[in-house]
Amino acid sequence: DTAVSQTPKYLVTQMGNDKSIKCEQNLGHDTMYWYKQDSKKFLKIMFSYNNKELIINETVPNRFSPKSPDKAHLNLHINSLELGDSAVYFCASSQSRESYEQYFGPGTRLTVT
Amino acid sequence: GENVEQHPSTLSVQEGDSAVIKCTYSDSASNYFPWYKQELGKRPQLIIDIRSNVGEKKDQRIAVTLNKTAKHFSLHITETQPEDSAVYFCAASRGTYKYIFGTGTRLKVLA
DSSP, rough: OOOOEEEEEEEEEEOOEEEEEEEESSSSEEEEEEEOOOTOOOOOEEEEEEEEEEEESSSSTTTTTEEEEEEEEEEEESSSSOOOOEEEEEEEEEEEEEEOEEEEOOEEEEEEE | OOEEEEEEEEEEEEESSSSSEEEEEEEEEEEEEEEEEEEESSSOEEEEETTOOEEEEETTEEEEEETTTTEEEHHHHEEEOGGGEEEEEEEEEEESSSOOOOOOEEEEEEE
């Protein structure tokens, strides 16, 4: 019954590795987002897709690549992980035409050692 | 560029007292202002929002006020309870998909 789900919940990996985080929403929304929340709790938008089309692409290193295979899924692939990538990554979704409310997933805590 | 300032960064109140958190935004085209509550280790969740054509909105113990001229909006929580303890985020959006979040306020309600 989960509205926005993410896997994995925790991810511990070494510098230089490549990893992916997956997100799925069953709300029928057409817009999905990735946010990064750093150790100071600051929430910053990274990417957004609307109907599988990239509409927001903030200043994020090229090592981060989002992919949206369909409206219900938005994945985040990170190459060559660095210590500074350690954070909690939240996926979110919204129904663009009816409401601006964004529904957040449970988050993925990424730790790079 | 777009910016949302949020104050205070931490706030401690006695149970039953009121709490006020203030935000200032820079983009005058912003027209949607949500407030999110994030409990420890949990996801941010919307608690109240306001659109630019409204000056105030209330939902039980929480209310939000908006001053478009001054580009200020505030969250008011009355009769605070221990379960109100969390980090609160304001955000501003110009009706597109992009939220600009404030830096968060850690509220502690002391029993």
